[in-house]
Amino acid sequence: METEKRSRGLWRDLRQNPAALWSLVFILIIGLSSLLAPLVSPYGAGGLDVAHILERPSLNHWMGTDGLGRDLFTRVLYGARVSLAVGIGTTFLALFIGTIVGLISGYARPLLDNLLMRIVDIFYGLPDLLVFILLSLILGRNIVGLLISLSLVTWVRFARLTRGEVLQAKELVYVEGARAVGASHPRILLRHILPNITGPIIVTLTFMIPAVILAESTLSFIGLGINDPYSNWGTSWGTLAQDGWRAMRTYPHVIFFPGLAIFLTILSFNFLGNTLRDILDPKGKLR
């Protein structure tokens, strides 16, 4: 019942903030229409049409066509699947790894904590994108390899956050109480501490998804992202932008629409994150 009350409060707060609400609606629309892409768009994902190459936006082709006559709107819809899957998939994988490491690290004895935190330090000492690039050399430039190499870098954020929260929480009275009645360590961690630190984790999650989408599209744009042209999962928004980049001088629409999709999606997640932070983290620890 407690949770129900809390989520209703969350919904009320969200409704009072139009920017966050519209962001949520936008994300849902993008997500749903990319899932239902075959129903939304009359063109197939690979529908070449040599008679209509590089056409400007029209009623038939809302976003115009690309260099092979493919409908750009359709490509953006299918690209959304890849970009969102990478963003959301990576974030949840990172959340899983990072939270476990953070929980153990914050709760365990100093020796293990020190070891884990030194590993975290090394990851923090390098620019994210550089590590992605190095890892993707090994793991391959397909969607699975990319997902793994992106989460191998981003889990660090969750590990640091969770560790800090656990360090604070384990001094609090409710943990002491749980220990006094003889609860086991896993039970204290999972049933008592974890539910109490979900707020900051959810906020970080909301900011992580756009950061990963940005990283993936940047990688694809500079030609180091997914390179898997024969798979259904081979073309993200970043790849589309890269395609359009070469033709930008004469056919700006080919880069404009994928770019707009990336920008609006990242913006929506950030607006949503800002509002969630105000609601879930009123003391401003994550500021």
Next chain:
Amino acid sequence: MSRFLLRRFIYGLAVLWAVATLTFALMHVVPGGPFDREQRLPPQVLANIAAKYHLDDPLISQYLRYLKGLVQGDLGPSYKYIDRTVTDIVASTLPVSALLGILALAFAITVALPVGTLAAYYHNSWTDRLCLFLATLGISLPNFILGGLLIWIFSIQLGWFQAGRLGTTTSIVLPTITLGSSAAAYLSYLLRSTLIETIGADFIRTARAKGLNEAIVIFKHAMRNSISPLLTVLGHLLAALVTGSFVVEYVFAIPGMGRFFITAVTDRDYPMIMGVTLVYSTLLVSANLIVDLLYSVIDPRVRSH
């Protein structure tokens, strides 16, 4: 205090050694190499190449050779540019990237100071909301989209700046704005929240109560106490600028280190990849060391920790 710094210094060296070892291991795990061609090279040529770069030596002796070179500032030969060493290439490309980075940082600070201060001073007003909105826009706009947009508007449509030709003074303007924008947004955001906290503090109320000029209260009392938290993000900011430089140098065809790094990755020029990675991590480790140093000067409490 010097013991604290010495410890941080040794720790920094350890991180660098770890990075060198990890990248070395990584580059020897990767399948394929720079000398794989569609048409296989004759075995004699491959043998010569292997002999020249000591590729047939046991891994451990290659590793020791690499470490020995590093200590002497030698990052090894480039597999792609046969007549140049990695150190040569870094020496000629790093200054270009550094100039761009410094200009971008200067741009970011110039924008962030007034924006962050205004937003904090008029907290919760429409000015604040506008500044926050702009900062969120700046954070959400990827470098490559902003760069493309600026090129399209200012070089293609208006013809004010030439894109893709470094050397003239104006050609650096667009890359600087592109690289600096997200840092500007990030810094304004941070300055705003630290300033809001400081302005709410008791000593500011005291300063106002004793009738001090509002400008002095804000710029002397509040600002001084809000700047130091910003120092901690220096390392983070530098990392963001490095990441950004990959893209900006690609978009504007600037012959900096980021651009060479990307070509090295596509060419599988392993010594070059390892070298550039090490240079970047050295920069970051030094930046964090400088932050520690500045911090222990500004805030004596740090030293005892």
